[in-house]
Amino acid sequence: MSNYSLQAINLNKTFGRRLIFKDLTFKVEDYGIAGISGANGSGKSTLVKILAGVDSPTSGKVIHIGNGKEILPDKLHNHIGFVSPYLVLYEEFSAWENLNHFARIRDVKFDNEKITYLLNQFLLFDRRNDFVKTFSSGMKQRLKFIFALMHSPKLIILDEPTSNLDTEGKDSIYKIIEEESKSGIVIIASNEKSDLALCSVEIKLEEYKNHK
Numbered sequence: 001m002s003n004y005s006l007q008a009i010n011l012n013k014t015f016g017r018r019l020i021f022k023d024l025t026f027k028v029e030d031y032g033i034a035g036i037s038g039a040n041g042s043g044k045s046t047l048v049k050i051l052a053g054v055d056s057p058t059s060g061k062v063i064h065i066g067n068g069k070e071i072l073p074d075k076l077h078n079h080i081g082f083v084s085p086y087l088v089l090y091e092e093f094s095a096w097e098n099l100n101h102f103a104r105i106r107d108v109k110f111d112n113e114k115i116t117y118l119l120n121q122f123l124l125f126d127r128r129n130d131f132v133k134t135f136s137s138g139m140k141q142r143l144k145f146i147f148a149l150m151h152s153p154k155l156i157i158l159d160e161p162t163s164n165l166d167t168e169g170k171d172s173i174y175k176i177i178e179e180e181s182k183s184g185i186v187i188i189a190s191n192e193k194s195d196l197a198l199c200s201v202e203i204k205l206e207e208y209k210n211h212k
């Protein structure tokens, strides 16, 4: 059991005078899959960035608790795996070098064995020494998953996890999401029906646009 909880309390976000969402409150605990849905521009990416601590709400609070203790914002990256279209890979580095570099930035151990396992799992082991600039967009997406999982986080936040993936790629991601959700929390921001079908709860952003 993971002993992790993520709580959003009365989150409001505006950009200038544009309201993105308001009075958003929810809690996810221990394990399972939660979805965040909404049309293009509804605020899915904004919300997951706030949950991951890389953006701030206009008001309200996000609380992460691991093993009974609140995790401070500067340590969050050690506990979270985040796959996002906004994550930029270094094109002039190999896949292996990218992973090494991000482990260093995060200040987590570069676990050779785990990374080799993940490279195999995501069918990139044979390409590990190739420059990322030679990767297809689906291969880049799979490399982002390796980053997100390499430090065995208890909370995995996925923004459009299956974009750029073919059917086979999607299915392999779904298998991994289901596997991870047995021991940790997975949050999926998406509009894909097949992504949202995995979720046991769904936060629909359209419901947080007006006063209730």
Ligand SMILES: Nc1ncnc2c1ncn2[C@@H]1O[C@H](COP(=O)(O)OP(=O)(O)OP(=O)(O)O)[C@@H](O)[C@H]1O
Pocket: 015, 020, 038, 039, 040, 041, 042, 043, 044, 045, 046, 047
């Ligand atoms: N830094 C910013 N400054 C101003 N407005 C922003 C900023 N970031 C996002 N927005 C606005 O916030 C709204 C929500 O954007 P967001 O990217 O969160 O939507 P989304 O649901 O992820 O959309 P998509 O499905 O297209 O990925 C949009 O109107 C967008 O223009």
Ligand SMILES: [Mg+2]
Pocket: 044, 045, 046, 159
């Ligand atoms: Mg988005």
